[in-house]
Amino acid sequence: MNPILETQTSKTASAAKWAASIDDNKIAISDPTVSEAVLRAQAGVPDDFVVVRDHNSPDDFVLKRDEMVDLRDGNVFYTICATEADKRKACEKPAKLAVFVDDRIEEIGKSKQTGGSIRALFELPGDVALFRDLHSPNDVPIEANAAIDFRDGPVFYTRAVTLVVEISINGRKYKTQAGKNSVQHLKALDGVPTNDILSELRGDKFVDLRDTGHVQVKGGEVFVSHPQSAGSSR
């Protein structure tokens, strides 16, 4: 980033990274207090356009040139031609808030969230951990019940987690990675002969598993193998 465009506020080691949504694009900002000039430059806003903070109101706030804005009060912006920026009344409505997870953008209705609500909003799968992006190498995963305040930073990212769970195969307990497991892997864990059938006791049913297939393992699954029974007499 061009150092000229950096904001003036000093960063603390654990300060959160920030971002603004401008015309639905993520613009990374190092600090929540930022000048209109930085937003304009980073978003590539033409000179004859103005940056407008989105309050979902006809009186959306038009940023003046070089004006400092605090993204904690709202970080959703759009641009319009300067000639369209007519005189407006003071905007009474709160500004829109946007959070970012892995560069995806979603608006939130209130500042106070939880790890679970953010996960649900972005439909994050269970095998990823959610982190707030900090100016620090020691980001901490956010648990589902952890409180999240937009004002503490709206930028998050995910990392795949390897969750090891216990399953049972032929009555013996094995550790395996949660998520997609190949049937071949499960057979190998218990030394099940190649030609034998591996079945899962799923609910109250035995489900035979194809050798070329996969199983979504969450932990606690029960598998049992048996030779192919060809002993029918008709």
Place this chain on the structure above:
Amino acid sequence: MSFPGDEIDELTSCFAGLSTASEGGTAFILIPAMNLPAGCDPKTADALLCPTPRDGYPSRLFFSAKISHQGPGQNWNAAGVVILSRQWWAVSWKAQDSNKRLSAILASHLEAFRSCKK
């Protein structure tokens, strides 16, 4: 005769209402309203597993009714036999029992009723 506790626990965790009983020195496992493999009619039936040798088979699986299905086990050579004061039906099916675990024996018997063989 009693069954290994962990094997019964494994089955009980999947089949609600499972119970054991014995008659004439032979132990059985009764699974009420067991879901049958796809394509079976009826879709559920009471099942009685005899995991020990009987009638010349290493194990047998009886049902409370004759099951219509497209699987390979079509020879119903036990019809209305009375065990534990109830009538039962079974197909001729020699379940491979190199793995003598109860759940494996049961799964092996159900292969007789599956229309899609591997």
